[in-house]
Amino acid sequence: MNLRVFFLGRERAISVGGKKLKARQWPGSDIFVAEDGSFLLPRWRGVEEGETPYQRRQKKWSSKELTYIAYPQGLLSALRSRQLALFQARILGPTYEQAMEVFKQEVRGVIIVEETMDPREISSELLHKLRQFGFVFLRARKPGVKEAMVKILFLFQDRATGLNVGAMLARTVAVTDRLRERLLGMYAWVREYSAQEKILYTLRAEVLEVIRQAEVQMSSLCRNPAIVRGGGSKKTQRLVIDRLTTLSMRIEPLRFIQPFSYWMAFVMEDFDELLQALETQDFVLARALIERILFSISLKNIQGSFDRLLLRIGQDAIIKRLSWNNYASWTASLAARMKSLVSEERRVNLRKKVCWEIGEALEEASQEASTRRRLVTFKTAVKRAYALL
DSSP states (O other), X not given: OOGGGGGSSOOEEEEETXXXXXXXXXXXXXXXXXXXXXXXXXXXXXXXXXXXXXXXXXXXXXXXXXEEEEETTOHHHHHHHHHHHHHHHHHHHHHHHHHHHIIIIIIHHHHHHHSSOOGGGSOHHHHHHHHHHHHHHHTOOSHHHHXXXXXXXXXXXXXXXXXXXXXXXXXXXXXXXXXXXXHHHHHHHHHHHHHHHHHHHHHHHHXXXXXXXXXXXXXXXXXXXXXXXXXXXHHHHHHHHHHHHHHHHHXXXXXXXXXXXXXXXXXXXXXXXXXXXXXXXXXHHHHHHHHHHHHHHHHHHTHHHHHHHHHHHHHHHHTTOOOHHHHHHHHHHHHHHHHHTHHHHHXXXXXXXXXXXXXXXXXXXXHHHHTTOOHHHHHHHHHHHHHXX
């Protein structure tokens, strides 16, 4: 795959939050990248019509209900959103499927045999299952699942009102219908999200490979006699310049993809100065610029740790098991690492010095994780550090 292919497509105007943004489409997908490097992913947002699952299935979706969600932090943020959505589906899907089976088999069995849904007559095991499903359904945002919860409550109320067994069994059918509706909807978007995740994952792999190759080639140049001692023939020096020109062309497309565009602006300036220094045979400056580029790349590579942390937090939030001690240790370690790079950052004279500020934001996040443990405040501090890289 060639990243430059991404920018050969025709520009389109995409509506995001009432605004029209110029964007280019990744070939063979429904993913767009805006001019500022934000990623735009599609989402259907329409009013659910009808009071029953059957009536809601009759809805004809209009193209006007297709919207796009912008991810200003770009590729990695968009990928993380799909990873978390699919993770949530893997957690909830089996729960809904299990709930359907319980209502089709166990609950109906109790009603038929006992002719009631009296909690005193239900086994503790079944009562525990119903209670668990209730907690899951209460957190649901979809109307169909909330309706299922209401129907469950009515089942328990029916025993006091003397509702006949047939009517009570009809309640269980209504519950399973709504759960089936939710599962079918989930299966539909899981297919779409899985396809998008694969494309985003492939694109990330391509970007990371471009950066890795740039690091390898720049490290090789550090040992090249034409750079180290300013030796070698003019032909050798011209080959070095040509290699660097090819490398700069290969990494240039990263300027159009967040979260790399801001960083790439400085890297490309260093590349331009490096090529000029080699043309004028200023090898002292050339060596200094190569060191700066290598440090800048190593700094950018740390961003992967932030992505893994944010993904872990999102997954823990979905399963309601936040690991605050782990987050505190993780961010404290990253903070110490960033502050340890301050002297090196100063030595290579990085165009924009960020290590100390990132370290401060991470220390703030670590302190929050250790004391007050407010998730929004914690994530805000981590994302502030993330945006500086």
